[in-house]
Amino acid sequence: MGSKKTFTMIKPDAVSAGNSGAIIKMIEDHGFVVNAMKLTQLTTVQAGLFYEIHKEKTFYNDLVEYMSGGPIIPMILGKDNAVEDFRALIGSTNPAEAAEGTIRKLFATSISANAIHGSDSNENALIEGNFFFSNLERMK
Ligand code: UDP
Numbered sequence: 001m002g003s004k005k006t007f008t009m010i011k012p013d014a015v016s017a018g019n020s021g022a023i024i025k026m027i028e029d030h031g032f033v034v035n036a037m038k039l040t041q042l043t044t045v046q047a048g049l050f051y052e053i054h055k056e057k058t059f060y061n062d063l064v065e066y067m068s069g070g071p072i073i074p075m076i077l078g079k080d081n082a083v084e085d086f087r088a089l090i091g092s093t094n095p096a097e098a099a100e101g102t103i104r105k106l107f108a109t110s111i112s113a114n115a116i117h118g119s120d121s122n123e124n125a126l127i128e129g130n131f132f133f134s135n136l137e138r139m140k
């Protein structure tokens, strides 16, 4: 049994396409419990900070622009083995390589507009959850 919690956000492309409900339904159907959720929008400064780990990458400026370009839905999710199981549920970064039945296969339109984020480690799940939610907003 691995981690108990992970962090996700439904990205602007999926929110604006009206896919939030279908994505949340898939998440819940796969055994994840929504512990915290809100609709918000990042400033370019906030998006730059969230993706700071990628600041040397060629796609960084476009990523910051895209992630601050519309509303997003960040969530903290609970489940046994949450981080690993959620990365499996969302699929590969590039939807062309994502497995059938994954969220990115179903809803992503490109490697950049790829519908959803999922934390890649327990440490980052905690950091990223704290980035969006206060102690009071987190349910447990
Ligand atoms: N991204 C991009 N072009 C790339 C690789 C990544 O625009 O060639 C974007 C994409 O939105 C991705 C995010 O940057 O989800 C973070 O990249 P990472 O490699 O961490 O992928 P993830 O962990 O989201 O699968």
Ligand code: MG
Pocket: 120
């Ligand atoms: Mg990543």
